[in-house]
Amino acid sequence: MKGSALSALAIAMAATALPAQAEAAAASEQQSQREREDRQYQRRSDRRGERRSERGQERRSERRQEQRSERRQERRSERREERRSDRRQERRDAVREIRRDYRAEDRTERRVDRRAERRADDRRADRRAERRIEERRADRRAERRAEERRSERRADRRAERRYEERRADRRAERRYEERRADRRAERRWRERSVRDRAARSTLERRSRYWDGRRWHNYDRWDRYRWRDNHRYDWYRYRHAHRSIFRLGRYYAPYRDYRYRRLEIGFRIGSLFFGSRYWINDPWRYRLPEVYGPYRWVRYYDDVLLVDIYSGEVVDVIYDFFW
Numbered sequence: 001m002k003g004s005a006l007s008a009l010a011i012a013m014a015a016t017a018l019p020a021q022a023e024a025a026a027a028s029e030q031q032s033q034r035e036r037e038d039r040q041y042q043r044r045s046d047r048r049g050e051r052r053s054e055r056g057q058e059r060r061s062e063r064r065q066e067q068r069s070e071r072r073q074e075r076r077s078e079r080r081e082e083r084r085s086d087r088r089q090e091r092r093d094a095v096r097e098i099r100r101d102y103r104a105e106d107r108t109e110r111r112v113d114r115r116a117e118r119r120a121d122d123r124r125a126d127r128r129a130e131r132r133i134e135e136r137r138a139d140r141r142a143e144r145r146a147e148e149r150r151s152e153r154r155a156d157r158r159a160e161r162r163y164e165e166r167r168a169d170r171r172a173e174r175r176y177e178e179r180r181a182d183r184r185a186e187r188r189w190r191e192r193s194v195r196d197r198a199a200r201s202t203l204e205r206r207s208r209y210w211d212g213r214r215w216h217n218y219d220r221w222d223r224y225r226w227r228d229n230h231r232y233d234w235y236r237y238r239h240a241h242r243s244i245f246r247l248g249r250y251y252a253p254y255r256d257y258r259y260r261r262l263e264i265g266f267r268i269g270s271l272f273f274g275s276r277y278w279i280n281d282p283w284r285y286r287l288p289e290v291y292g293p294y295r296w297v298r299y300y301d302d303v304l305l306v307d308i309y310s311g312e313v314v315d316v317i318y319d320f321f322w
Contacts, residue, residue: 174256177256178256178258181254181256181257185269188269226288229288231286232286232287232288233286234285234286234287234317234320237285237286238285242322244284244285245285245320245321245322246321246322247298247321250298250299250300250301253269253271253272253274254271259300261318262299262302262304262313262316263313263316264313264314264315264316265312265313266312266313267310267311267312267313268304268306268311268313269311270308270311272297272299272306273295273297273304273306273308273311277297277298277299278295278296278297279295279296279297279298279303282296285303285320287303290305293307293308293309293310294306294307294308294314295308298321301318301319301320301321301322302316302317302318302319302320302321303316303317303320303321304316
């Protein structure tokens with residue numbers, strides 16, 4: 001359209017300038033224009049035909065592609081269906097296999113459980129048997145222990161009997177030794193009495209002593225007068241001064257000698273009134289002073305006033321010391 005307009009304008013301009021030439025040129029121009037238009041039309045038609053053919057081919061190709069795609073889709077769908085069916089079959093098979101496995105596992109588990117139960121029953125039976133065996137062993141041990149205890153008790157009784165027999169033998173030996181000691185002491189006392197008789201003559205000569213003011217008689221010891229004097233109240237003094245009257249343990253001159261309660265007039269051996277048994281400070285215990293042959297002597301917890309020349313007990317205070 002634009003080309004035709006330009007050509008017409010050119011013709012008009014040429015016609016105004018040169019009318020003849022312009023008409024010839026216009027005619028030739030129109031013819032060339034028509035040829036161009038025809039060519040263009042032909043080209044257009046060719047292009048249209050090509051386009052149509054191309055479109056047809058495209059449509060055909062599209063149809064073919066659509067058919068191919070449909071076929072592909074159908075094949076895909078068929079494949080999918082086959083796959084689904086295969087999967088379903090596989091799942092069914094897998095489920096069946098799983099069920100079979102489960103069943104087999106259940107069977108094996110049941111078998112294992114049965115075996116475990118049997119083993120547990122066997123173990124229980126073994127434990128019961130072991131418990132019975134242990135109980136029997138414990139009973140036997142208890143019986144053995146009881147027998148051992150009985151035997152120990154018997155042995156203890158035998159040992160006690162032997163010990164009692166030994167003690168009895170020792171007592172008998174002690175009694176025998178005491179009797180022998182008593183006999184020896186009696187013999188000594190008899191010998192001493194004989195000696196005392198021989199010495200009485202000399203003792204009679206020493207029956208008095210002079211203290212610077214007057215004569216005193218040794219044989220006349222008054223054991224009652226000094227007790228009435230409050231200066232010699234040793235009993236109350238002992239309650240106030242108990243520590244003074246605790247002298248410790250008394251050791252007899254003889255090893256097997258035991259305490260015997262002595263009375264006034266009894267004669268004792270010289271070992272009992274030795275210097276280690278003397279009470280050198282009688283006033284400390286609130287006892288009267290003595291002179292001449294008399295001495296205060298400790299005898300266990302008692303206090304004796306002894307004539308050291310004859311061994312005679314002149315006065316006695318029982319339980320004097322603590």
